[in-house]
Amino acid sequence: MSAVLSNNTIVHESEVDTHHRALRFLTAGSVDDGKSTLIGRLLFDSRAILADQLDTLEKRGAKLGQPIDLSLLTDGLEAEREQGITIDVAYRYFATKSRKFIIADAPGHEQYTRNMVTAAAGSDAAVVLVDITKLDTAKDDVELLPQTRRHSLLAHLLRVPSIVFAVNKLDAVEQPGPAFAAVSKALNKFAEQAGIELTAIVPVSALRGDNVTQPLDADWYDGPSLLQVLEGLPSVQERVEGQLLIPVQYVAKDGEGVGHNMRTIWGRIAHGQVQAGDEIQVLPSGQTAVVTEVRRAGETVAHSVAGESAGLVLDRQLDVSRGDWIVTPGSAQPTQSFEATLAWLDTEPAVPGRKYWVRHGNRWVQARISAIEHRLDIHSLQPTEAERLNVNEIGHVRIEVQAALPVEPYAKNRIGGSLIVVDPQSNRTSGALLVR
Numbered sequence: 001m002s003a004v005l006s007n008n009t010i011v012h013e014s015e016v017d018t019h020h021r022a023l024r025f026l027t028a029g030s031v032d033d034g035k036s037t038l039i040g041r042l043l044f045d046s047r048a049i050l051a052d053q054l055d056t057l058e059k060r061g062a063k064l065g066q067p068i069d070l071s072l073l074t075d076g077l078e079a080e081r082e083q084g085i086t087i088d089v090a091y092r093y094f095a096t097k098s099r100k101f102i103i104a105d106a107p108g109h110e111q112y113t114r115n116m117v118t119a120a121a122g123s124d125a126a127v128v129l130v131d132i133t134k135l136d137t138a139k140d141d142v143e144l145l146p147q148t149r150r151h152s153l154l155a156h157l158l159r160v161p162s163i164v165f166a167v168n169k170l171d172a173v174e175q176p177g178p179a180f181a182a183v184s185k186a187l188n189k190f191a192e193q194a195g196i197e198l199t200a201i202v203p204v205s206a207l208r209g210d211n212v213t214q215p216l217d218a219d220w221y222d223g224p225s226l227l228q229v230l231e232g233l234p235s236v237q238e239r240v241e242g243q244l245l246i247p248v249q250y251v252a253k254d255g256e257g258v259g260h261n262m263r264t265i266w267g268r269i270a271h272g273q274v275q276a277g278d279e280i281q282v283l284p285s286g287q288t289a290v291v292t293e294v295r296r297a298g299e300t301v302a303h304s305v306a307g308e309s310a311g312l313v314l315d316r317q318l319d320v321s322r323g324d325w326i327v328t329p330g331s332a333q334p335t336q337s338f339e340a341t342l343a344w345l346d347t348e349p350a351v352p353g354r355k356y357w358v359r360h361g362n363r364w365v366q367a368r369i370s371a372i373e374h375r376l377d378i379h380s381l382q383p384t385e386a387e388r389l390n391v392n393e394i395g396h397v398r399i400e401v402q403a404a405l406p407v408e409p410y411a412k413n414r415i416g417g418s419l420i421v422v423d424p425q426s427n428r429t430s431g432a433l434l435v436r
Contacts, residue, residue: 278328
């Protein structure tokens with residue numbers, strides 16, 4: 001059986017320049033599926049472990065009479081080591097001859113789903129681990145764990161471009177071939193129902209190292225190793241063509257005294273590109289101006305494109321501050337009411353009518369949930385009626401904001417289409433909004 005690969009996922013170096021960028025990916029899944037061990041295996045096999053780290057792990061293993069525990073390379077908090085679970089997102093870095101990687105080890109426990117959402121929001125790919133020992137592979141229709149389904153849905157909703165399922169602990173089952181085939185069938189069925197375009201389904205044993213960095217030598221699988229899949233995935237490239245969109249981060253005044261009152265407006269370009277001579281519009285004021293100079297990293301440049309941080313000098317003074325948006329004139333239509341997918345992360349349920357703070361780009365405004373249209377049942381993947389959203393539930397809601405915002409569909413752009421929800425009393429991050 002070969003890996004399930006989409007036709008346009010594995011690309012050659014000459015086809016897209018995004019292949020040369022570092023790949024940011026997260027590992028997700030249920031508790032004890034082996035996420036930290038898998039990352040430790042990648043670091044160990046790619047020789048990305050410092051000598052003193054390896055020496056400490058070897059001494060600890062020898063003292064306990066056990067082999068090296070690779071999960072300790074990512075479980076850095078004392079509470080994580082004591083409880084044997086991942087609590088916070090741990091970032092690790094490694095490189096092969098052809099690619100650099102930035103890994104986010106996301107918590108598997110349902111209580112820490114909010115940390116997984118944080119990691120997914122900036123990732124190019126998600127590796128969702130599936131512990132085959134927790135599933136009844138003898139059934140005709142294998143039932144996946146709720147957290148496997150939830151993390152996959154969240155990664156899909158957060159527009160993580162590439163989703164890979166790593167079926168782990170193949171070394172712990174008697175007949176790995178048929179077991180992997182049964183789980184693959186269940187994963188494909190779930191992905192089809194959820195509208196998820198899978199990149200690959202890969203069998204691995206993180207503990208033993210099977211098919212992690214080196215291809216698996218088995219008659220029932222002739223596909224690539226997990227590392228081979230990751231090396232071929234593209235990095236996210238924000239949309240360069242089309243209209244300009246920049247959330248203003250800050251405004252700097254260059255120099256002091258008479259004749260030195262030039263102001264530079266800084267922000268990271270969400271989509272589009274900008275060059276001297278372009279006309280821009282500032283929202284929410286609606287004022288327009290012409291760009292006279294584009295700066296990047298302290299120098300004047302010919303132009304700047306999506307994904308880059310740029311400073312704009314305008315031909316006239318405008319009232320611009322952090323939280324404003326710079327757009328192509330007439331391209332954005334600010335609104336005070338919109339529909340969105342809401343991933344709720346707070347133990348206090350989301351209810352219509354309650355006021356929250358929302359952040360769009362760098363701007364904070366008051367908002368309220370005017371209606372909950374429905375809740376997504378992660379088991380049936382069907383919408384169900386709901387009067388509230390409890391922790392870790394996903395729903396379709398209508399939002400009303402105090403001041404008009406230039407929102408756009410999240411499917412079109414991550415930055416313009418995403419907002420975070422904050423409880424004004426506890427200051428907790430309560431949810432993530434994805435504009436529909």
